[in-house]
Amino acid sequence: MLTSGPGKFLAPTSLGAGYAVSKILSLRAMDAEMAIAQNFFYQFLAGVLLGFALRPVANMIYWKRSSAVIVFSTFLIALGPLGQTFRYFLWGKPIDGTFWLQIIPEVIAAIFVGTIVTFLIPSSQQVISLGFLWRKIKQEINIFETTKVLGCGFIYMILFIIFHITFDESYAAPFWSDRLHELFYLPPLSPYSKALLLWLQGILNTLMLLPFFLLFFREKVELTVVLGSLTFVVADFAPAFANFNRIEPLLLLDQVFVGFCLQFLFVAIAAFSFGRNKLQKQAY
Numbered sequence: 001m002l003t004s005g006p007g008k009f010l011a012p013t014s015l016g017a018g019y020a021v022s023k024i025l026s027l028r029a030m031d032a033e034m035a036i037a038q039n040f041f042y043q044f045l046a047g048v049l050l051g052f053a054l055r056p057v058a059n060m061i062y063w064k065r066s067s068a069v070i071v072f073s074t075f076l077i078a079l080g081p082l083g084q085t086f087r088y089f090l091w092g093k094p095i096d097g098t099f100w101l102q103i104i105p106e107v108i109a110a111i112f113v114g115t116i117v118t119f120l121i122p123s124s125q126q127v128i129s130l131g132f133l134w135r136k137i138k139q140e141i142n143i144f145e146t147t148k149v150l151g152c153g154f155i156y157m158i159l160f161i162i163f164h165i166t167f168d169e170s171y172a173a174p175f176w177s178d179r180l181h182e183l184f185y186l187p188p189l190s191p192y193s194k195a196l197l198l199w200l201q202g203i204l205n206t207l208m209l210l211p212f213f214l215l216f217f218r219e220k221v222e223l224t225v226v227l228g229s230l231t232f233v234v235a236d237f238a239p240a241f242a243n244f245n246r247i248e249p250l251l252l253l254d255q256v257f258v259g260f261c262l263q264f265l266f267v268a269i270a271a272f273s274f275g276r277n278k279l280q281k282q283a284y
Contacts, residue, residue, distance in 0.1 A: 011120040012051025018116050019047025023109040023242075031101050039244070046242040050076075050113060051121075053233040056226045058117050061215050062127040065118045070130065071211055073114030078208045079234045081106040086201045092188050128215060136214045148273045149206050156202025156266050157195060163258045205231070206270055213274040220268075220275045228267040232260055 020043035028035035054072065063071070081103045088099060165179035184191035212227055236259025240252055247255070 012048050012055060014120055015051030015054070015113055015117060016044045016047030016049075019050060019109050019113050020044040022112040023105045026105040026108040027101065030104065034101055042244045043242050046238040047109075047113065049233050049238050049241060051117070053230040054113075054117050055121050057212055057216060057230065058121040059123055061212070062123045062125040063118065064126045064129045065122075067128055067130045067133060068118040068123075069115050071114075071133070072117055073111045075208045076110035076114050076234055077107055078204055079231060080110055080239070082204070083201065083235050084239065086197060089189065090194055090197055092186055133211055133215070137210065140210070140214065145274075149203060149210075152206040152266070152270050152273060153199050153202030153204075155269055156205060156262075157198035159262050159266055160198050160202075163262050167258050167261070168254050202266070205235075205266070209267065209270055210274060213271065213276065217276050220271045223271040223275045224264065224268040227271065228264040231267050232263040235259060235263060 020040055023043055024035050024038055024040060027038065058068065058072070084106070085103060088095060093099070161180070161183065165176055165183055168179075184194055189197070209227060209231070213223070216223065216226070218226070237256060240247065240256050240259075244252065
C-alpha cells in the first residue's frame with residue numbers, strides 16, 4: 001500500500017513522474033520543439049505538489065474507482081486547463097495554436113493523474129459510486145442551495161477583482177480606480193462580459209468543490225485547509241511551478257500570492273456555506 005509509511009511519499013512522487021511524462025509526451029506528439037524546451041524537473045515538481053494536495057481527499061473518502069476517476073479528472077480539468085482558458089478570455093489573449101499546445105497536454109495530464117491517483121492512493125473501502133454521489137447532489141438541489149452556489153460564484157468574482165487590483169503589480173496605474181478601469185476596459189471583452197465570465201468561473205469552481213463538501217465530513221477549518229490547498233495547487237501553484245523557468249520572478253510571485261489569497265478565502269466561504277462537520281455526519 002502507498003498510503004502509509006514511506007508509501008505516503010512514494011505515491012505523490014510517482015504521481016509527479018506520471019504528470020510530467022504524460023504532459024511532455026502529449027506535447028511531443030503535437031510539437032517536438034516545444035516539448036524539448038520544457039523542463040522535466042519543474043513539471044515533475046508540479047506533479048508532486050498535485051499528488052500531496054490530492055492525497056487527503058483520495059484516501060479519506062471511500063470512493064469507488066470509477067467515480068474517483070471521473071470526479072478527480074473533472075476537478076483537475078475544470079480548475080486547471082479550463083480555468084486557464086477563462087483567464088485567456090479575461091486578459092484578451094489570442095486563442096491560437098500556441099494556446100492549444102498549452103491546454104491540450106494539460107487536459108491529457110489531468111485525466112492521467114485523475115486515473116492513476118485511484119491506484120496509487122486508494123481508499124480503504126470502495127463505497128461511493130456515481131449513483132450514490134448523484135443521489136446526494138439531488139438532495140441538495142433546492143432554491144436555497146442554488147442561491148448559495150450563485151452567491152459563492154459572485155463572491156469569487158469580487159475576490160478576484162479585489163486581489164488583482166490590489167496586489168498584481170503588472171498594472172501600471174497606482175490607484176484602485178485606475179486599476180479597476182484597466183482590468184475591465186482592456187479589449188476585447190466588455191466590462192459586463194468580464195464580470196459574467198468571472199461569475200461563471202466562480203460558479204463552476206463551487207460546483208467542483210460540492211462533491212467534497214458532501215462527502216468529506218470534517219470541521220470547517222480543516223475543510224478550508226485541505227480543499228483550499230488542493231484548489232490553490234491545481235489552479236495556481238502547480239501551473240506556476242511548471243513554468244518556473246519561463247516567468248519573470250516578480251510576476252510569478254504576484255501570481256502565486258494572489259492565487260493563494262483568492263483560493264483560500266473563496267474555499268473558506270464555500271466551506272462555511274456547504275461544509276458538514278462530524279456532528280452533521282450522524283444525521284446521514
